[in-house]
Amino acid sequence: xxxxxxxQSNPIADLLNNTEWGFAVAECFHIVFFAVAxxxxxxVDLRLLRLAFPRTTCSKLLQDTWVYTLIGLxxxxxxxxxLFLSDPRMYYFSPWFRFKxxxxxxxxxxxxxxxxKVASSSPSPGVGVVVGAISVLLWISVVTGxxxxxxxx
Amino acid sequence: xxxxxxxxxxxxxxxxxDVEQTPWVYPIIMATHLSCIAVFGGMILMSDLRxxxxxxxxxxxAEVIGGLRLFKRIGFVIIVTCGLLMAGSEAPTYYPNxxxxxxxxxxxxxxxxxxxxKPTVYDHPEELDKAPMIPTRAKAAAVLSLILWxxxxxxxxxxxxxxxxxxxxxxTATHR
Numbered sequence: 001x002x003x004x005x006x007x008q009s010n011p012i013a014d015l016l017n018n019t020e021w022g023f024a025v026a027e028c029f030h031i032v033f034f035a036v037a038x039x040x041x042x043x044v045d046l047r048l049l050r051l052a053f054p055r056t057t058c059s060k061l062l063q064d065t066w067v068y069t070l071i072g073l074x075x076x077x078x079x080x081x082x083l084f085l086s087d088p089r090m091y092y093f094s095p096w097f098r099f100k101x102x103x104x105x106x107x108x109x110x111x112x113x114x115x116x117k118v119a120s121s122s123p124s125p126g127v128g129v130v131v132g133a134i135s136v137l138l139w140i141s142v143v144t145g146x147x148x149x150x151x152x153x
Numbered sequence: 154x155x156x157x158x159x160x161x162x163x164x165x166x167x168x169x170x171d172v173e174q175t176p177w178v179y180p181i182i183m184a185t186h187l188s189c190i191a192v193f194g195g196m197i198l199m200s201d202l203r204x205x206x207x208x209x210x211x212x213x214x215a216e217v218i219g220g221l222r223l224f225k226r227i228g229f230v231i232i233v234t235c236g237l238l239m240a241g242s243e244a245p246t247y248y249p250n251x252x253x254x255x256x257x258x259x260x261x262x263x264x265x266x267x268x269x270x271k272p273t274v275y276d277h278p279e280e281l282d283k284a285p286m287i288p289t290r291a292k293a294a295a296v297l298s299l300i301l302w303x304x305x306x307x308x309x310x311x312x313x314x315x316x317x318x319x320x321x322x323x324x325t326a327t328h329r
Contacts, residue, residue, distance in 0.1 A: 038191045040195060
């Protein structure tokens with residue numbers, strides 16, 4: 001808990017809490033780049049679920065989108081860390097924040113292991129549907145967790 | 154009847170009262186609204202980047218536009234429905250909020266954008282693929298769409314920061 005008290009006062013917290021637009025700008029980056037990351041992941045998921053892009057392969061779609069996914073996730077996580085540092089105590093004790101953090105960790109791990117491995121191969125329809133559906137559920141859990149952090153703070 | 158009293162009447166309808174007063178309904182609607190913005194907003198961004206020739210260049214424009222069209226439409230309907238339910242359940246609170254009105258104006262401009270560019274760009278993506286270079290009208294449609302669709306969620310988020318008494322954005326713990 002002493003570490004948390006130390007974290008509570010930091011330059012990023014000063015910037016976000018003591019400027020009129022600091023927190024809002026960080027949140028906007030967090031939201032817009034998260035949309036970029038999830039939107040690109042979801043395009044691959046739609047192909048895995050056989051709902052879109054029938055004339056292309058999952059592997060090709062992954063090759064075309066991975067860089068945008070990575071940029072989206074990197075900015076989202078950086079902006080998210082800044083938001084966390086604005087009030088570490090509140091976030092640390094929020095059960096929804098913990099839910100979101102775990103869901104995010106699982107979603108990222110899943111994305112860069114199972115999801116990418118399956119999408120890079122030529123998955124059977126059944127495997128593709130299961131892997132795509134799990135990905136959609138994981139990312140929606142992250143969004144929902146993040147929303148409830150704010151609503152129930 | 155003033156516009157404000159119309160907003161008050163909307164809030165007192167049975168559906169809006171239910172949304173406001175039933176536990177978990179508002180947060181669930183908001184979660185759906187934001188999830189769909191994340192999922193479908195990302196798809197809109199990628200479609201626009203393809204029109205600009207900046208992403209998905211191995212896919213034809215027709216494949217990207219056509220492949221995502223249905224999902225973007227479904228997403229738009231869900232986002233707007235959830236948005237209307239949220240705004241309606243707190244209509245008088247939204248009335249003085251400049252970010253709410255900016256967001257509504259931007260949504261209106263999305264309609265104008267569709268009226269202008271749907272017949273010439275989005276309804277004939279295969280013609281864009283046949284052209285030696287992506288036509289300027291398609292790039293203009295993409296740039297305007299990007300500006301609109303980045304501004305809309307930003308304004309949506311800023312709605313929560315508006316303090317009517319101060320008339321400006323103000324950050325409090327309840328906004329997080």
